[in-house]
Amino acid sequence: MASSIHDLARHLNISIGTVSRALNGRADVNAETRQRVLDAARTLNYSPNQSGRSLRQGATRSIAFMLQPHPGDQQYGEPFFIPFLTGLQARLAESGLDLIVVMGAPGDYQQERLRRVVETRRADAVVLAWTRRDDERIDYLTERGFPFATLGRSRSGGKSYPSLDLDFEKAGSDAVDRLVSRGHRRIAAIRPSLDLNFGHLFMTGYRKALRRHGIEVDPGLIAEGFINEAGGYQVMPRVMLSKDRPTAVIFNNDAMALGGCKALAEMGIRPGHDIAVIVIVDTPLCRYFSPALTGFRPALEPMGQRLAEMLLASLPAYAGPEGTRIMREVWPLELVARESD
Amino acid sequence: MASSIHDLARHLNISIGTVSRALNGRADVNAETRQRVLDAARTLNYSPNQSGRSLRQGATRSIAFMLQPHPGDQQYGEPFFIPFLTGLQARLAESGLDLIVVMGAPGDYQQERLRRVVETRRADAVVLAWTRRDDERIDYLTERGFPFATLGRSRSGGKSYPSLDLDFEKAGSDAVDRLVSRGHRRIAAIRPSLDLNFGHLFMTGYRKALRRHGIEVDPGLIAEGFINEAGGYQVMPRVMLSKDRPTAVIFNNDAMALGGCKALAEMGIRPGHDIAVIVIVDTPLCRYFSPALTGFRPALEPMGQRLAEMLLASLPAYAGPEGTRIMREVWPLELVARESD
DNA sequence: TGTTCTACCGTAAACGTTTACGAGAACACA
DNA sequence: TGTGTTCTCGTAAACGTTTACGGTAGAACA
Known part of the structure; x- marks a missing residue:
């Protein structure tokens, strides 16, 4: 059903190495060969298997957002999160990363869920929200050296992670x-x-x-x-x-x-x-x-974009030029005067 | 940093095959050996690499929910979705499956996003919501033979997928x-x-x-x-x-x-x-x-659980006894009389 | 003609799993 | 002693990629 890189190679009568190089835009492949590979990929409806790719590269090319349940609140404060996630996902998509939202079982404060994501390496980094004053999740992630960023500040952990918060x-x-x-x-x-x-x-x-x-x-x-x-x-x-x-x-x-x-x-x-x-x-x-x-x-969508940018800049694999790492930002909350006061 | 099955094997001086079998609870491994493996897994803080596992098995053990943007609606109708997702995730977790929520870029009706999930095999099945009368997503998935379930009915596609809707x-x-x-x-x-x-x-x-x-x-x-x-x-x-x-x-x-x-x-x-x-x-x-x-x-959380159950039953890999496949259900909408009418 | 360089490509290993297959040991039984 | 069975385990292939390395052919140069 799904065509692999081997199918392409067989179809074109070339080696899988060349196919891979052509697909990934490496320099050492003939222009005409590359075009043939690209055409074949299109006609054979090829797209790379994410598992194979991330197994080899040790990176999943996806970022996890932990959707935080809150005791007594079945609704996760979601009118708040959705625009934020929209911005986050937009910026990540620009760099070819996927955003996956991980739902926790209500009440467990995500520790279990978070462990799962980290330990099975389902994502290259995570984004935390609703940070607590002392946040065990932050401690856990810093201790394990797993990359993350937070929407919100906290007293926990070192200062070595990107965070974005409102004032x-x-x-x-x-x-x-x-x-x-x-x-x-x-x-x-x-x-x-x-x-x-x-x-x-x-x-x-x-x-x-x-x-x-x-x-x-x-x-x-x-x-x-x-x-x-x-x-x-x-x-x-x-x-x-x-x-x-x-x-x-x-x-x-x-x-x-x-x-x-x-x-x-x-x-x-x-x-x-x-x-x-x-x-x-x-x-x-x-x-x-x-x-x-x-x-x-709050400017939620821009905040999502910004935090994605900050996170990306902090990841060695995706980082831009050195020294562009932004660590903490606090954004203003703009008053909108209406009728109630 | 991350310990693999090889580390366990080396540490215990046994083969990786045995380790894998012990971990997966197969019968052909000595009780004592199994215990040693389990202990070692705990002390070495082992947990299986998801990429390796799903590459080998051809299954990701995760289900994708497509969070549907709607033109003109930045908010995705989310007060509706969150309780549903809570139920969905709870039932999936019972079977050891992860729920990942895939955000689409607003306005593209998810076709692009959906393709990505399907073609890169990031999930074993997807759950669609906000079904349209004629839903190209359903056509696409049935055509490709990719398993899915829908929250909501549609005229599209065959009748061969689980769907749950409100009346x-x-x-x-x-x-x-x-x-x-x-x-x-x-x-x-x-x-x-x-x-x-x-x-x-x-x-x-x-x-x-x-x-x-x-x-x-x-x-x-x-x-x-x-x-x-x-x-x-x-x-x-x-x-x-x-x-x-x-x-x-x-x-x-x-x-x-x-x-x-x-x-x-x-x-x-x-x-x-x-x-x-x-x-x-x-x-x-x-x-x-x-x-x-x-x-x-609407009984959103139970609906989420139910749809997960229906989807699971329709998947060959996770199916219970044959013949338990439920295909379509329409749930009642219960009137709550209050003050406004 | 011989040497060196470049452009392009094939080979094969590696990532971390699972699993089919077979082997060795212990045991039972005739 | 020979045969068969059961229990346990090791071996190695396979999943789909990427990539280091080496090789070949032709061009360039002396």
Whole structure:
């Protein structure tokens, strides 16, 4: 069924070595011979067997992205990831690499899945997302010397891997600044586990900004929930029952905001009217919500492209000129003012 | 760095053949020898090289899911897919198979990407989603004899592949029935391209039900948009400008409903109050929207598991007992009544 | 004519597995 | 003693590539 390099060689009456060289564009093959090989490859519908190729070369020409399940969140924060993956894949494809997305079983934090990819050498490098403050995956990969890059920062590991992150701290701070400048002083924060690094960063910015404005941080105005609609919904009432109600609330992301707004609505509190709402990570959902939610929009697709570039530059096999290795970048989160604050 | 089967053999002073047999649980190896091999594998941190294995066996032990980009929709309808993929991956993992998700470049309808996967034999089978009425991918795969399964039906290809679909026709019909029973007679439909088979099915049910109730289908109440927030938003006003306004609207899915409701809000029309709203494919978003949207909830994760099972049963290499091959299933879409209708 | 160089190509090994085949040893049985 | 059986293991080929190495033919040059 599938034609191999041997079939081509037999068909053309030349050796497999020559066929391979012709296909791979090596110099030491006659121009006419090369053309004949290329033609034959086309007519015989030849395409190289990836297993054979990667066995010989020791490289799979593919990059794995670990799709991270999160306890309590069946949805993986995917409106966030898909545009990122689009950019990632586009840039990788330019260099002839495939992107494979590896799904983990929910709840195991990918350790098992990651091991599998690494140990069976299914990919030449991996891309991690939703980095945690102390991320065992990073430790594991650095220890094994397996190439990787991360979307998000972490305290773990050396500094010898490419990472790209958003400036959640500044966004948290900017959100507070904006609300304070509009007269708010009781500002709630609905956040995920602080274990997730972006949650930690968001809250750092939030706290710093409050202190800067001479506002005491009130633990009663801070609540932790899963990063999805249910999380925001469950947690919002607790904050609103604070003896001194907040007049504004910052949500970590759109899904939590949606759930939170639902809870508010059920309490008869109108977002954007009775309470100001800002979300840190904006997605299309925010724009079409009523009221449209003010948020910080990440440039996800360019980020995907960029991280791919950084990763590629860090791989010896695909690296460009030496010294072009970029290690860490933090991208701004741009405020999109809408109706909710 | 990576230890091979040869390292094990050398370390234990036995042949690689024996090592391989011990590892693969074959019968013709002494119990004690097997134990020694297993121990050595553990201490030397051995795990089999996937490339070598699949080269030899002609099977990659992995299934590819083609993540379908849709023109105008950067988001791939992913809240829909992720739970499905979770189920798919869980069932595949049970049989020791990996799930790899292949991203296509947006806009190319995956033909290029699919070819790549098939021709380089990166996976043993593929799973297609968002099947079109006439789906060239299905034609391509059947023609090449490459195993696959589909989430969704199609007119294309033979009937010799496993497929699992939701009963969109019944849901469309049920939605109309429900609305009519509540006194509505002018019922709008916001749908995607009819080329997408689920859009076609939805509309078939919609039309049939209307006719059954003696209601004429008004083309002015039907509008086509991209399957995302922007699509619903752009298209909704046109329908509302119909000379005889609809009193109810059925959206294909949550994202379109969100956009549509935004447009309604801007026109001063309150969903669930001034106009009834039902969505065909329900996701968590519907539940937490205000008003909570009535919709039809698919059992996505079980569907993923089921389709994996069907696919596995159809593969000679992994098949269970003969005759257990299930070919096509259509699952019900269960109505979840909420506030919007 | 003899030597050297270049262009092109064939040979064969190697990557890490699995597996068909056969061999040796131990044992049973006649 | 001869034959057959069973258990265990080693040998070597094969999967489809890539690539180091060497060889041949012709051209160039003295």
